Amino acid sequence: xxxxxxxxxxxxxxxxxxxxxxxxxxxxxxxxxxxxxxxxxxxxxxxxxxxxxxxxxxxxxxxxxxxxxxxxxxxxxxxxxxxxxxxxxxxxxxxxxxxxxxxxxxxxxxxxxxxxxxxxxxxxxxxxxxxxxxxxxxxxxxxxxxxxxxxxxxxxxxxxxxxxxxxxxxxxxxxxxxxxxxxxx
Amino acid sequence: xxxxxxxxxxxxxxxxxxxxxxxxxxxxxxxxxxxxxxxxxxxxxxxxxxxxxxxxxxxxxxxxxxxxxxxxxxxxxxxxxxxxxxxxxxxxxxxxxxxxxxxxxxxxxxxxxxxxxxxxxxxxxxxxxxxxxxxxxxxxxxxxxxxxxxxxxxxxxxxxxxxxxxxxxxxxxxxxxxxxxxxxxxxxxxxxxxxxxxxxxxxxxxxxxxxxxxxxxxxxxxxxxxxxxxxxxxxxxxxxxxxxxxxxx
Numbered sequence: 001x002x003x004x005x006x007x008x009x010x011x012x013x014x015x016x017x018x019x020x021x022x023x024x025x026x027x028x029x030x031x032x033x034x035x036x037x038x039x040x041x042x043x044x045x046x047x048x049x050x051x052x053x054x055x056x057x058x059x060x061x062x063x064x065x066x067x068x069x070x071x072x073x074x075x076x077x078x079x080x081x082x083x084x085x086x087x088x089x090x091x092x093x094x095x096x097x098x099x100x101x102x103x104x105x106x107x108x109x110x111x112x113x114x115x116x117x118x119x120x121x122x123x124x125x126x127x128x129x130x131x132x133x134x135x136x137x138x139x140x141x142x143x144x145x146x147x148x149x150x151x152x153x154x155x156x157x158x159x160x161x162x163x164x165x166x167x168x169x170x171x172x173x174x175x176x177x178x179x180x181x182x183x184x185x
Numbered sequence: 186x187x188x189x190x191x192x193x194x195x196x197x198x199x200x201x202x203x204x205x206x207x208x209x210x211x212x213x214x215x216x217x218x219x220x221x222x223x224x225x226x227x228x229x230x231x232x233x234x235x236x237x238x239x240x241x242x243x244x245x246x247x248x249x250x251x252x253x254x255x256x257x258x259x260x261x262x263x264x265x266x267x268x269x270x271x272x273x274x275x276x277x278x279x280x281x282x283x284x285x286x287x288x289x290x291x292x293x294x295x296x297x298x299x300x301x302x303x304x305x306x307x308x309x310x311x312x313x314x315x316x317x318x319x320x321x322x323x324x325x326x327x328x329x330x331x332x333x334x335x336x337x338x339x340x341x342x343x344x345x346x347x348x349x350x351x352x353x354x355x356x357x358x359x360x361x362x363x364x365x366x367x368x369x370x371x372x373x374x375x376x377x378x379x380x381x382x383x384x385x386x387x388x389x390x391x392x393x394x395x396x397x398x399x400x401x402x403x404x405x406x407x408x409x410x411x412x413x414x415x416x417x418x419x420x421x422x423x424x425x426x427x428x429x430x431x432x433x434x
Contacts, residue, residue: 020216027209035205049206058213118192123199126192146200160326161286161312173189177406182188 012072016063021061030073033147034080037157040142041084048093051084058072058083061167074156081157129180137172144169206237231366280324284316292321299406300337304425310335325412335422339405363401364419370416371398375429 008029034055038048059066059079066075068141118126130138145153145164155162287295289303297318303310308410311336357405358405359370398408399419408426 024213031208032205144240146197
């Protein structure tokens, strides 16, 4: 909750009153994570984009049911993930996104020293290990670590309880460790 | 953070994520007709479902008129209606209709009707959901989806929790008894579950295509078991559900 931008609550309140510019601001604020959550759930870029778009519209329509003062992002991500999963099911895809290691580490910001230290082989081994896990294990690790979501947000996106996120993460890490080992820091 | 967790966190930057599209302009363009107050959203789909249900109810109210309805069965608080054509509901589960996540203790304190505890000798449900006065549900999940749902709701006819199932022609419907309690088993073809909201409205997200279903009338509470399981397993599950000693009512 502490990581919430200070003006998010105001934007939500203004959007609830029908100020579409305030809602547009909220979309810009959260579209990055919304798109990635949709991508992981839908397994297809086009579907993810449409799902995120529809979810934002749905969320706007449902703003009247949103409890003021509670964090917006978990609530939104729950709607996004639902939309994306529905699309995946409609398309008959069995699983979500297959992640690939980038040959060159890139991004908006300079990569962290930890990222730079990961060799391409190790990245591929980790992604291969993730791919080998069962879907429940994989999705919880992807949400917690690759999407960098908190437990509450992960719980919302996966539609499970926070306690389940915790226990599933721990079990999934053990299983992944058994496949890829652990590099000593 | 341990080594592997640190590596996974570092992996976030090392994955080939596609560029994030700018969704704001398109979304903003679609907000114009979006209602700002809850309860006013009525997409054509919702209207279609409401119309179908209204037609079903209207026909039921006049017994001789059976043009749209081939057959119907009542059990506890549920009505099973066989119709010529199912409404075009999307294939999805929206668990929100089952209420908010709650602890079993909360559910016992706030349900407002008697319901049975989760089945003995089964894994604990992954989630309990509560809609006070309307329904209590136990969910066992498979990833984000529910693979098995046991919902209990008051069985009085006319109760706001009244659940309706619209069954297509291909659905097999059998009425039988479990230890003297009336039960109905629905299997095979698709059937649609409609929940009526407390305000009497049916919203577009309040239906999904259901799996095999068992409905049992137990002492005025209807138990609905739904999922990919056969009739014998569903019956065993209901038999293993002890009545809650502290359920309010």
